[in-house]
Structure formats: C-alpha cells, structure tokens
Amino acid sequence: MKRMIWLCLIVLVSGCVNQKPLEELGLVTAIGYDKENGLLKGSIVYYEFDPLHPNNTKMVTSLANTSKGIRQKENLSSSRRLVSGQLRVAVYGRELAEEGIISIIDTLSRDAEVGTMSYLAVSSIPAHELMTYSQNSKDVTNAGTYLYNLIGQNVKAESLISPTLHEFLQCYYSEGRDPVLPLLNFKEDTIVIEGLSLFQDDMVVGEMDTESAFYLKLLLEPYDAGNVEVSLPKEQVSEYILSKNNKEADTVHVSLDHLRSKTDIKLLEIEKPTFTIYSKVMTRMQEITEDYDLGNPEALKKMEDSISLEMERQLKGMIESFIEVGADPVGFGNYYRAKVGYDSFNKEEWRNLYQNMEVAIDIDVEILRTGVMD
Numbered sequence: 576m577k578r579m580i581w582l583c584l585i586v587l588v589s590g591c592v593n594q595k596p597l598e599e600l601g602l603v604t605a606i607g608y609d610k611e612n613g614l615l616k617g618s619i620v621y622y623e624f625d626p627l628h629p630n631n632t633k634m635v636t637s638l639a640n641t642s643k644g645i646r647q648k649e650n651l652s653s654s655r656r657l658v659s660g661q662l663r664v665a666v667y668g669r670e671l672a673e674e675g676i677i678s679i680i681d682t683l684s685r686d687a688e689v690g691t692m693s694y695l696a697v698s699s700i701p702a703h704e705l706m707t708y709s710q711n712s713k714d715v716t717n718a719g720t721y722l723y724n725l726i727g728q729n730v731k732a733e734s735l736i737s738p739t740l741h742e743f744l745q746c747y748y749s750e751g752r753d754p755v756l757p758l759l760n761f762k763e764d765t766i767v768i769e770g771l772s773l774f775q776d777d778m779v780v781g782e783m784d785t786e787s788a789f790y791l792k793l794l795l796e797p798y799d800a801g802n803v804e805v806s807l808p809k810e811q812v813s814e815y816i817l818s819k820n821n822k823e824a825d826t827v828h829v830s831l832d833h834l835r836s837k838t839d840i841k842l843l844e845i846e847k848p849t850f851t852i853y854s855k856v857m858t859r860m861q862e863i864t865e866d867y868d869l870g871n872p873e874a875l876k877k878m879e880d881s882i883s884l885e886m887e888r889q890l891k892g893m894i895e896s897f898i899e900v901g902a903d904p905v906g907f908g909n910y911y912r913a914k915v916g917y918d919s920f921n922k923e924e925w926r927n928l929y930q931n932m933e934v935a936i937d938i939d940v941e942i943l944r945t946g947v948m949d
Contacts, residue, residue: 600624601633601655604719607702608679609668614638615679617645618703620710620718623655632717634710636703642682660688663723665695665740666759668702669772669779677747677777684740691741694726696757697772697779705761714765722766726757729768733801734785736771736792747777750922751908755791758782773902781900783893790890793854794838794905801834802861809865811881815874818866829882830862833944840907842914848932850907852890856883859944869945883940890936903929 601621609616618636637648650657665683667676683689698705709718729735738756746754754777758770771788773781783791789803807827809816816827838854860869860878868874897903907929912920 599655601653601657602661603657603659604632604661604717605664605666605706605722606659606662607666607668607698607706608642608671608676609701609703610671610674611638614640615642615645615671616703617642617649618706619645619649619657620706621653621655621657622661622717622719632710634706642679658688659686661719662689662693663719664726665693666698666702666705666722667695667756669697669699670701672697672772672779675777680740680743680777684744689740691739693740694723694757695738695740695743696722696726696759698759699769700760705759705766708761709766712761712764718766722759725766725768733792733798735768735788736795746904746906747774749906749909750920751903751910751912751925752906753903755904773897773900773904775901775903780902781896783896787889787893790886790893791904793836793856793890794840794852797838798834798836798856800832801836802830802832803834805829805831805882805885807881807885811884812865812867812874812877815868815871815877816865817868824864827867828864829860829878831858831882831942832861834858840905840910842910845911845915848907848911848928850910850932850934852934852936854886854936854938856886856938856940857943858940860942875942875945879940879942882942883938886938886940887936890938891934894934898930898932901926901929907932 601623603619603621605620607618616636616638618634620632620634623631623633635649635653637645639645639648646657680695684691706718709715709721715721726735726738730737735757736755743754743756746752754774755771756774757768758772760767760769768785770782770784772779773783789801792798807829809825809827812827834856835858836854836856838852841851843849843851867878894905897905908925911925
C-alpha cells in the first residue's frame with residue numbers, strides 16, 4: 576500500500592514540472608547592450624533548434640528603459656520563447672560602458688537562469704553593430720558560441736584575464752580593485768580581441784593593448800605556461816652578437832615561451848603608499864632575431880639582465896598609465912586595505928592616495944633553455 580502511495584506522489588510531482596520543449600524555445604547565446612536616445616538598446620542572438628537547419632541563429636533588437644523591458648519586447652518579436660539558460664557572452668558598447676553598467680550586470684546576476692561563468696566584454700563599436708556584422712559573417716555562425724570560444728581559449732592560453740560575471744562582480748564589490756574586460760572589435764569579417772577595457776568602479780576610463788595585458792596578468796596570477804615577445808635595444812647585447820649581417824636593425828626581438836612566474840607585492844609605507852614588486856620569471860627562449868652567442872654563460876646572463884630591465888620598464892609604464900586614468904586593476908587598494916584594516920579603509924581617500932603612489936619593481940628573469948635563432 577505504501578508503495579502505491581509513493582508511486583502516485585511521484586506521478587503527481589512529475590506532472591507539475593514546467594515542461595519546456597526545446598523546439599518551442601529560443602536559446603539566447605549572446606546579448607549586446609548600447610545606449611540610444613536615452614534608452615537602453617538590447618540586441619539578442621538566439622539559437623532555434625531545428626534538425627533541418629543546424630546553424631539556425633537569429634537576432635532581435637529592441638529599445639526599453641530596463642534590461643527586463645528589453646527581454647519583454649524581444650519576446651514579442653520572436654516566434655519562440657526566449658530563455659537565457661544558454662547565455663555565453665554579454666557585450667556592452669563602449670559609449671554605454673563609459674557611463675556605468677553595474678545596474679545591467681546586477682540584473683543579469685539576479686537572473687537564476689544565467690550562469691555566473693558567462694563572459695562579459697566591451698565593444699569598441701556599438702554592440703548592436705558587432706552582433707549584426709557577426710550574423711552576416713561567414714566565419715561566425717553563432718556570435719555567442721564564437722565569442723565564448725574566442726575568449727575561453729585565450730584565457731586557457733594565459734593570454735587573457737578571465738572575464739566572467741562572477742569575477743567582474745568580485746572585483747567591483749571588493750572596493751580595492753577595479754575590473755577589466757576584453758575589448759572587442761570586428762575586423763576582416765571576424766570578431767577580434769584588440770585589448771582590455773580599464774574600469775573605475777563600473778565605468779570604462781581607459782584601455783590597454785594585448786601586449787601590455789601580459790604584464791597585468793604577471794601581477795595578478797602566476798604563469799604556468801605563458802609566452803611573450805620582448806624587444807630589446809640592440810646596443811645592450813651587441814657585444815655577444817656573432818654575426819653583424821643585419822646592420823640596419825637597431826632592435827633585437829626575443830620570443831619567450833613555457834614561461835612560469837611568481838610575483839610578490841608588498842606595501843612598505845602607508846602615508847604615501849609605497850609598494851615593492853618582486854617577480855621571478857623562469858622561461859625558455861624560443862626564438863631570437865640575431866645570431867647570438869647562446870652557448871656563452873656570460874652572454875646568456877647579459878640577455879637575462881636585459882630582458883629583466885625591459886620587463887621592469889614595461890611594467891612601470893603600465894602602472895603609470897593606470898594611475899593616469901584612475902583605474903586600479905592590479906588591486907593595490909586591497910593590499911593597502913589589508914595593511915590599514917578594513918574599518919579604516921575609505922575608498923575615496925584611497926583614490927586620492929593612489930594618484931601619488933610609488934612603486935619599486937624588481938624582475939628576475941632566468942632562461943632555462945634556448946631554442947632557435949632567426
């Protein structure tokens with residue numbers, strides 16, 4: 576008798592589940608936001624399941640005062656019910672991002688269907704244009720999937736800082752560190768990552784190129800298998816160049832891979848924030864554009880010292896550019912707050928102190944193996 580009761584309960588409960596046949600849904604994979612005439616403009620790319628058309632993606636656009644209002648209007652333009660459980664990427668147009676996007680991101684985070692591992696990005700052109708170009712591109716069959724794979728593989732390759740919804744909100748609410756997001760553009764019939772957008776709180780205040788992104792990641796996370804190309808003044812290492820055939824070149828280019836690193840940041844002085852940065856970098860020289868005497872220990876030591884000096888110069892310039900625009904993507908504010916105490920930390924005071932911050936940088940490069948010469 577008890578078994579019969581349990582069986583009846585299971586049947587009743589399963590009958591109450593809200594069924595969502597896949598054929599009746601539009602699976603949102605990417606969404607773009609822009610500002611237009613004082614309203615919020617939303618552009619959604621969604622996938623329709625159809626065995627006869629495996630790459631059946633569509634795009635709808637609408638204007639509203641809120642992101643929820645956009646979704647309501649876009650449902651009126653779609654023959655399928657739009658659901659956001661498969662959202663891969665949210666893109667914000669540069670103009671909108673300069674005014675602040677936390678209200679839109681917060682709404683996204685409160686949507687139970689949206690995963691916190693969805694990626695966020697900024698577009699240097701309007702997000703609507705980026706989505707429209709993508710829909711018409713031969714290389715991009717689904718903007719959401721393409722962007723997710725584009726960003727994801729660069730994160731795995733340690734070329735990009737992970738820009739998930741969770742990580743953006745973690746930086747924003749930490750008070751001592753500002754977020755960064757990939758900066759997208761559409762070139763040569765495809766979507767490309769052309770740099771990083773720098774935020775102060777939730778507003779874009781500047782940008783940096785992809786080459787400088789290496790040095791930001793060096794401060795934020797240890798490298799396990801990174802790579803970078805370093806350009807050195809030829810005069811610094813000229814005494815160990817064996818062949819002088821390439822007399823016109825005044826720069827030596829060195830490609831490093833299998834790069835591993837460990838960085839330590841310390842606050843030495845509170846009144847006028849003074850930090851020290853020490854980074855140990857172990858790497859392999861994959862390629863060099865000169866016939867260099869790599870078999871000579873003194874020559875190798877000279878190369879290591881020259882690369883260290885160049886990295887220190889690049890890192891110092893990058894930090895100075897952060898201070899100039901008022902962005903703190905490294906999280907120096909968190910180091911300061913840990914020293915003075917959470918109760919004594921004031922975000923506005925830190926912003927003022929940050930403008931006069933001083934940093935001493937020491938990078939120690941060790942070349943473990945050498946590769947080929949070009």
